Amino acid sequence: MIAVGDGLWLLSTPTSGYAVRLAGDATPTCAHWGPALTLDQARDLPAGRPELPVEGGAWFGVAGLQIRYGDAVRGVEWRHLDHAVEGDHLVLRMADRHYPLEISLHYRVRGEAIERWTTVTNSGAEPVTLLRCDSAAWSLPHRDGYRLSHVSGDWGREFQLRRTGLAAAETVLTSRRGHSGHHANPWLMVDDGDATEEHGEVWSVALAWSGSWRITVERDQHDRVGVSGGFGHEGLTWRLGAGESVDTPVFAGVYSPAGFGGASHRWHDYARTFLLDDRIRPVVFNSWEATEFDISQEQQLALAERAAALGVELFVMDDAWFGGRTSDRAGLGDWWPNPDRFPGGLAPLIEHVRELGMAFGLWVEPESVNPDSELYRAHPEWVLRQPNRRSTEVRNQLLLDFSRDEVAAWAHGWLDDLVRRHDISFLKWDMNRPFTEAGDEVWVPFVRNVYAIIDRLRAEHPQLAIEGCASGGGRADLGMLARTDQTWTSDNTDAAQRIAIQHGYSQLYPARTMGAWVTDSPNAITGRLTPLRFRFHVAMSGALGVGGDLLRWTPQELEEAAALVEQYKRIRPVVHGGRLDRLGLWGVQYTLGDEVVVFVWRPTTLVGGDAPVRLRGLDPDGVYRDEDTGVLHHGALLMSHGLPRPLPFDALSDLRRLKRC
Numbered sequence: 050m051i052a053v054g055d056g057l058w059l060l061s062t063p064t065s066g067y068a069v070r071l072a073g074d075a076t077p078t079c080a081h082w083g084p085a086l087t088l089d090q091a092r093d094l095p096a097g098r099p100e101l102p103v104e105g106g107a108w109f110g111v112a113g114l115q116i117r118y119g120d121a122v123r124g125v126e127w128r129h130l131d132h133a134v135e136g137d138h139l140v141l142r143m144a145d146r147h148y149p150l151e152i153s154l155h156y157r158v159r160g161e162a163i164e165r166w167t168t169v170t171n172s173g174a175e176p177v178t179l180l181r182c183d184s185a186a187w188s189l190p191h192r193d194g195y196r197l198s199h200v201s202g203d204w205g206r207e208f209q210l211r212r213t214g215l216a217a218a219e220t221v222l223t224s225r226r227g228h229s230g231h232h233a234n235p236w237l238m239v240d241d242g243d244a245t246e247e248h249g250e251v252w253s254v255a256l257a258w259s260g261s262w263r264i265t266v267e268r269d270q271h272d273r274v275g276v277s278g279g280f281g282h283e284g285l286t287w288r289l290g291a292g293e294s295v296d297t298p299v300f301a302g303v304y305s306p307a308g309f310g311g312a313s314h315r316w317h318d319y320a321r322t323f324l325l326d327d328r329i330r331p332v333v334f335n336s337w338e339a340t341e342f343d344i345s346q347e348q349q350l351a352l353a354e355r356a357a358a359l360g361v362e363l364f365v366m367d368d369a370w371f372g373g374r375t376s377d378r379a380g381l382g383d384w385w386p387n388p389d390r391f392p393g394g395l396a397p398l399i400e401h402v403r404e405l406g407m408a409f410g411l412w413v414e415p416e417s418v419n420p421d422s423e424l425y426r427a428h429p430e431w432v433l434r435q436p437n438r439r440s441t442e443v444r445n446q447l448l449l450d451f452s453r454d455e456v457a458a459w460a461h462g463w464l465d466d467l468v469r470r471h472d473i474s475f476l477k478w479d480m481n482r483p484f485t486e487a488g489d490e491v492w493v494p495f496v497r498n499v500y501a502i503i504d505r506l507r508a509e510h511p512q513l514a515i516e517g518c519a520s521g522g523g524r525a526d527l528g529m530l531a532r533t534d535q536t537w538t539s540d541n542t543d544a545a546q547r548i549a550i551q552h553g554y555s556q557l558y559p560a561r562t563m564g565a566w567v568t569d570s571p572n573a574i575t576g577r578l579t580p581l582r583f584r585f586h587v588a589m590s591g592a593l594g595v596g597g598d599l600l601r602w603t604p605q606e607l608e609e610a611a612a613l614v615e616q617y618k619r620i621r622p623v624v625h626g627g628r629l630d631r632l633g634l635w636g637v638q639y640t641l642g643d644e645v646v647v648f649v650w651r652p653t654t655l656v657g658g659d660a661p662v663r664l665r666g667l668d669p670d671g672v673y674r675d676e677d678t679g680v681l682h683h684g685a686l687l688m689s690h691g692l693p694r695p696l697p698f699d700a701l702s703d704l705r706r707l708k709r710c
């Protein structure tokens with residue numbers, strides 16, 4: 050809801066309020082971000098920090114908008130033009146006092162989230178240069194303490210949650226890689242210093258952008274905290290020609306008065322309601338860990354038969370099905386079935402998979418090319434390259450310049466053709482290298498063209514689901530989530546290590562998007578031996594897949610796996626549609642109406658870790674029946690005393706299904 054006062058705008062979500070006030074010099078400022086307010090209360094608030102700090106005047110903090118006019122003058126002096134309210138969308142139209150530059154600040158209330166973005170228009174005849182164009186700045190009210198939460202990591206170790214005191218300095222989270230990154234993720238939370246999962250105030254922001262990005266948190270000499278964020282990293286510039294505009298990506302914010310758990314609930318609801326659809330995420334079999342580059346039609350058919358017998362719903366053939374791709378050194382870019390491996394094309398495999406009752410999906414990596422490929426030989430000029438500079442290969446591949454429309458048209462053409470000619474309902478869209486040798490003008494249009502191709506494919510093929518992947522979770526963000534169905538969370542499928550990865554992922558992103566496979570033991574990356582049940586219990590807390598070499602699984606393992614897949618299908622509506630509560634690092638609870646699903650893990654066999662698991666958000670007067678044992682529990686006791694953790698040392702996990710009687 051949006052209420053308008055005199056130079057004052059109040060945006061209200063169901064539980065929070067956000068007030069914008071024009072300062073005396075027309076600077077748009079944040080007067081309030083926190084608990085819900087009435088317009089009358091908001092009228093008493095003074096102006097605060099700028100909504101989009103600019104260079105100029107006595108502002109010495111981070112400037113989210115940095116601009117140079119033709120005469121080398123910089124900065125903006127604000128002038129208010131007007132505003133427009135359309136439903137839940139507010140636009141404050143601003144301009145520079147002297148130069149022909151318009152800046153529209155957009156706000157949209159979506160559930161508990163407020164989306165913000167900025168449009169900058171050069172309305173003059175001379176070009177201007179942008180050095181930085183953030184989406185928005187967010188300002189926090191004064192509190193006695195502040196902590197910063199975010200994730201960092203690496204390939205195979207994504208989404209590691211970090212929580213530290215907020216330095217009295219500028220803290221920069223950024224990616225200079227052209228994708229959002231394994232090492233960081235474009236969101237952060239700041240709390241009042243001692244928030245927990247259930248209590249305390251938490252302010253959180255997330256950028257919907259899948260390329261390079263930068264978010265700076267500033268704690269200044271007066272202990273005021275602000276966060277400015279947007280696309281691109283430092284050092285990039287771009288020209289805005291006469292009459293041209295730039296729209297920034299959405300930088301959304303959520304205020305939670307109910308701790309980090311409350312923040313996650315709000316982000317999950319936002320993503321599920323406004324970014325994702327309700328389609329069931331099928332149980333996937335993916336061939337990568339089982340077969341890597343050594344694939345054949347017969348072997349894929351044999352895997353498909355085993356997968357179908359387990360209850361798998363979607364069979365996905367990963368890398369190495371096309372061109373001369375028999376290793377990572379060749380073939381990328383040649384998107385036709387490898388004639389030695391699939392002499393009759395893809396049709397025989399797809400038909401068989403369909404006869405087995407499964408849908409069919411394929412791996413693609415449209416943005417990359419191996420120099421040893423037909424595509425590169427035909428179009429060496431299509432790759433990202435800079436004159437007088439060496440080309441950097443990563444995983445023996447170069448990047449195609451997707452900022453060029455002819456390259457994007459080629460990619461859309463073969464993808465559309467592939468999906469049109471075959472019964473394909475799922476694409477795993479991978480991207481296995483960062484940008485190098487990219488000119489300033491490439492970084493943003495490249496990502497926009499990736500978005501445009503995916504958006505167009507989905508519009509043309511409404512049945513098509515897409516999984517976003519970049520060597521695991523290297524491009525998982527709200528921008529990608531808004532146009533895909535799920536994320537390949539990490540190449541690390543070791544269930545014990547996966548718990549921390551999933552814990553970090555769940556801070557912002559919902560379980561139904563968290564691709565999680567059960568693979569072999571010992572694990573291919575870590576060598577760890579784990580029971581099949583434990584591997585399943587970790588993967589069943591997201592969007593379950595199976596990625597092991599089923600041809601080597603014993604009849605007992607296949608039988609146990611089939612039973613677990615069946616059990617997963619029963620709990621899937623609760624896991625994917627319910628409220629997610631993290632019960633420490635080693636447990637998670639999902640609640641949907643009267644149904645509750647609880648996973649408890651103990652990833653090491655160390656003595657200890659026996660504390661009971663206290664559940665959250667139940668009806669204290671309700672009685673809950675354990676669906677497997679029939680035992681009855683009082684809601685009040687489940688929340689105050691918890692469930693015992695009955696884990697013997699050789700069974701490292703437990704799954705409880707409870708239902709209110």
Ligand code: DGJ
Binds near residue numbers: 367518540
């Ligand atoms: C990286 C992905 O994360 C893997 O799952 C797999 O698809 C490989 N690429 C294939 O090259």
